[in-house]
Amino acid sequence: MDFFSILTLLGGLAMFLYGMQVMGDGLAKVSGGKLERILENLTSSPVKAVLLGAAVTAVIQSSSATTVMVVGFVNSGIMRLSQAVGVIMGANIGTTATSWILSLAGIESENFFIRLLKPTSFAPILALIGIVLLMFIKDQKKKDIGMIMIGFSVLMFGMDSMSAAVKPLADVPEFTSIMTAFSNPLFGVLAGTILTAIIQSSSASVGILQALCMTGAVPYSVALPIIMGQNIGTCVTALLSAIGANKNAKRAAMVHLYFNLIGTAIFMAGFYAINAAIGFSFFSDAANPAGIATLHSVFNITATIILLPFSRVLEKLACLTIKDKKEDVAVSAEDKEFMILESRFLEKPAFALEQSRNAARNMAQDSHKALFTAMKLIDNYSEEQAACVEAMESKVDRYEDELGTYLVKLSHKDLSETDNHSLSIMLHCIGDFERISDHAVNLMESAQELAKKGLHFSDKAKAELKILEDAVRDVVDTAYEVFDKQDVSLSEKIELLEEVVDELSKEVKRRHVQRLRTGECTIEMGFILSDITTSLERIADHCSNIGVCVTQVREDLYDTHSHLDTVKDSSFYHELEEVREKYQLP
Numbered sequence: 385m386d387f388f389s390i391l392t393l394l395g396g397l398a399m400f401l402y403g404m405q406v407m408g409d410g411l412a413k414v415s416g417g418k419l420e421r422i423l424e425n426l427t428s429s430p431v432k433a434v435l436l437g438a439a440v441t442a443v444i445q446s447s448s449a450t451t452v453m454v455v456g457f458v459n460s461g462i463m464r465l466s467q468a469v470g471v472i473m474g475a476n477i478g479t480t481a482t483s484w485i486l487s488l489a490g491i492e493s494e495n496f497f498i499r500l501l502k503p504t505s506f507a508p509i510l511a512l513i514g515i516v517l518l519m520f521i522k523d524q525k526k527k528d529i530g531m532i533m534i535g536f537s538v539l540m541f542g543m544d545s546m547s548a549a550v551k552p553l554a555d556v557p558e559f560t561s562i563m564t565a566f567s568n569p570l571f572g573v574l575a576g577t578i579l580t581a582i583i584q585s586s587s588a589s590v591g592i593l594q595a596l597c598m599t600g601a602v603p604y605s606v607a608l609p610i611i612m613g614q615n616i617g618t619c620v621t622a623l624l625s626a627i628g629a630n631k632n633a634k635r636a637a638m639v640h641l642y643f644n645l646i647g648t649a650i651f652m653a654g655f656y657a658i659n660a661a662i663g664f665s666f667f668s669d670a671a672n673p674a675g676i677a678t679l680h681s682v683f684n685i686t687a688t689i690i691l692l693p694f695s696r697v698l699e700k701l702a703c704l705t706i707k708d709k710k711e712d713v714a715v716s717a718e719d720k721e722f723m724i725l726e727s728r729f730l731e732k733p734a735f736a737l738e739q740s741r742n743a744a745r746n747m748a749q750d751s752h753k754a755l756f757t758a759m760k761l762i763d764n765y766s767e768e769q770a771a772c773v774e775a776m777e778s779k780v781d782r783y784e785d786e787l788g789t790y791l792v793k794l795s796h797k798d799l800s801e802t803d804n805h806s807l808s809i810m811l812h813c814i815g816d817f818e819r820i821s822d823h824a825v826n827l828m829e830s831a832q833e834l835a836k837k838g839l840h841f842s843d844k845a846k847a848e849l850k851i852l853e854d855a856v857r858d859v860v861d862t863a864y865e866v867f868d869k870q871d872v873s874l875s876e877k878i879e880l881l882e883e884v885v886d887e888l889s890k891e892v893k894r895r896h897v898q899r900l901r902t903g904e905c906t907i908e909m910g911f912i913l914s915d916i917t918t919s920l921e922r923i924a925d926h927c928s929n930i931g932v933c934v935t936q937v938r939e940d941l942y943d944t945h946s947h948l949d950t951v952k953d954s955s956f957y958h959e960l961e962e963v964r965e966k967y968q969l970p
Contacts, residue, residue: 389549396545396595401588403539404446404482410532411444413734413800414525430470430695434688437474447479448585448621449731451640455625456728459633460739461720465702468636469695473643473688476615480681482587486543486594487673511537524801546595569609569652576613586618590680594673604664604679607671608655611679612648619644625728635702642698647687718779721746725790733797737806740791744810744817747783748864750776751821755860755923758824759853761831762916763846773828780821784814805937806870812933813867816926820860823919823926830915839909847970848895849916852888855881855967856920863927866934876956878931880963885924889917891969 441450454471457463463471510533517530566572580589593610596602619641626637659667666675691698725743729736754776757769791811799807834840841849859881866874896913899905 389552392545393549396542396547396549397592399538399542400546400591401542401583401585403535403537403542404585404588404591405535407532407535407539408444408446408449409798410528410535413528413798414532430692433467433470434474434477434692437471438478439474441475441478442481443478446585446587447475448618450475450478451619451622451637452625452728453732453735455622455629455633455636456726458636459629459728460723460726462724465632465635465639465699466695469639469643469698470692472636472640473692473695476644476684477681477688479587479618480677480684483590483594483673483677483680486591487677507537507540510534528800543591543595546592547598566610567603567605569612569656572606572609573613573616573648573652576610576615577617578613579610580614580617581620584618584621586614589614589617590676594676597671597673597676600670602671603668604671604675605667607676608679609652611676611683612652615644615683616641616648629728631706631708634706635699638702638705639698642701643687643691646698647683647691650690651683651686722782722786725786727793730793730797733794733799734803736790736794736797737799737803740787740794740810741806743783743787743790744814745868747780747787747814747817748867750783751780751817751824752860752864754780754821754824755827756857758827758831759857761828762834762849762853765831765835770828770832773824777821777825780818784818787814808937809867809870809934812937813930816929816933820923820926823923826919827916830912830919833912837908839912841909841913842899842904844899844970845892845896845905845909845913848892849913851967851969852885852892852917852920855885855888856923859885859924859927863930866931870934872935875931875935876959878927880956880960882924882928883960884963884967885921887964888967888969889921892917895969 437450437454441447444450451472454463454468454475458465458468514530514533514537517526518534521527521530566575576589576593579592580586583589590611593602593607593614597607619637622637622640626634629637658664722743724739726739729739754773757776758773761769761773788811791807791814795807795811859878862874862877862881865871866878893914896905896910900907900910
């Protein structure tokens with residue numbers, strides 16, 4: 385094996401790893417976070433958790449990615465440690481799908497149709513289709529599918545290059561002697577562990593082993609312990625991910641490690657004991673890619689069958705390793721809400737965006753509740769409810785800070801066009817939610833001033849304010865629905881209501897001035913009324929901002945004035961008359 389063969393080997397390895405990365409990213413984008421949401425919601429039983437873990441990993445082609453996600457789920461409180469155990473076991477089974485795909489490279493036949501099954505035969509076709517989808521098709525979903533095809537093709541070309549580069553090693557005595565050394569189970573396990581820990585992917589390290597097997601110089605006695613080590617080495621990714629996480633997340637990473645360590649010990653002890661008793665005839669035979677895939681699957685399935693009934697034991701073992709301390713501070717309910725913005729989810733942008741949507745919905749609900757509570761205080765003031773408004777406003781402020789920071793980080797990730805639209809909407813709208821909660825505090829302060837000074841609005845002023853408040857409630861409900869469902873068809877209703885709120889606010893102020901002249905009202909009451917109507921008017925303006933933002937982003941229109949001109953056509957003013965009639969002042 386000369387210098388240029390080594391270069392070919394390294395280039396093939398680079399293509400292999402890159403192809404796996406591109407294919408995994410493409411699959412994750414096509415799934416749009418759906419797989420992770422399923423994983424999050426459907427882990428009610430251990431068997432179901434195993435099946436889901438296997439399915440998700442088989443699709444995204446990475447047990448490391450799945451276990452890192454699980455660590456994130458546990459850290460954010462989305463998933464319990466007991467639920468995580470089954471998913472982790474399933475992830476180990478799911479990762480064997482890659483080795484079965486790669487085993488197709490070992491197909492040898494003169495039959496035309498069988499030769500078509502060989503990846504080196506159909507990979508060029510997939511690459512061609514993929515590049516056409518990527519370059520000439522505008523639909524983002526099809527582009528992502530093209531990326532998956534190209535990733536798979538690059539992966540297979542890398543595999544083929546590695547196989548071709550290492551083929552001459554079959555005739556090198558030194559290579560054979562090195563492989564013989566790995567037939568010692570401890571050395572083999574250690575070699576597999578180190579290789580996988582370095583490249584952070586058991587699928588990739590199994591692929592490398594399959595490429596080496598094509599030389600015909602790697603017997604099953606060498607391959608078996610290396611495969612065992614590869615399963616242990618893949619735990620490194622989850623262990624690194626758990627650094628800085630809470631105790632349960634660290635325990636989830638330890639469960640992954642213990643599962644593979646104990647599973648390896650049991651499997652190897654049983655296998656070598658049976659081999660010593662009866663002697664497996666295949667053990668000294670040269671391994672092939674399909675045989676590697678079989679060993680990989682048999683080990684992971686056997687380990688799961690044996691250890692799944694003892695999942696509680698694994699959980700307790702992890703708890704004994706990562707112990708609770710007396711000085712540990714319990715996480716508050718509010719802090720738990722913010723833990724869904726887990727940094728580990730950023731590695732799966734589609735799912736991170738889904739978590740951001742959940743956080744934005746929570747933020748919207750809190751600002752909505754703060755506003756409606758504050759509006760009730762004007763007629764029925766309560767210190768307890770006033771404190772609730774302040775607490776909710778403080779929480780909304782925190783959401784703006786933490787969610788905004790998270791979204792900025794997420795904006796640097798590779799997102800689909802639809803997800804980019806959603807991210808833009810959230811970045812623009814969270815500022816409006818925060819300002820609405822600020823105005824809720826302003827309303828609460830006005831109500832507080834009325835209560836402390838023992839002041840009361842006249843019956844006429846109360847009736848007028850009620851109509852204005854009703855209009856504001858409607859515009860807020862509509863705007864929040866537009867944001868939640870991203871339904872642009874409702875945005876015109878926001879503009880109608882916002883226009884009416886502006887008119888009502890001016891009319892309420894005008895009528896107050898009239899009452900002031902006749903002595904029915906005081907200047908002091910006028911200042912408070914003006915503060916309330918101004919806050920309500922500003923709230924409607926922010927609702928308009930939300931409606932305009934959703935419409936602009938969805939329709940790729942970024943000129944606000946031209947957008948509003950489009951909305952306010954002749955039919956708009958006809959509908960405006962109908963809305964005015966609904967909110968007539970008495």
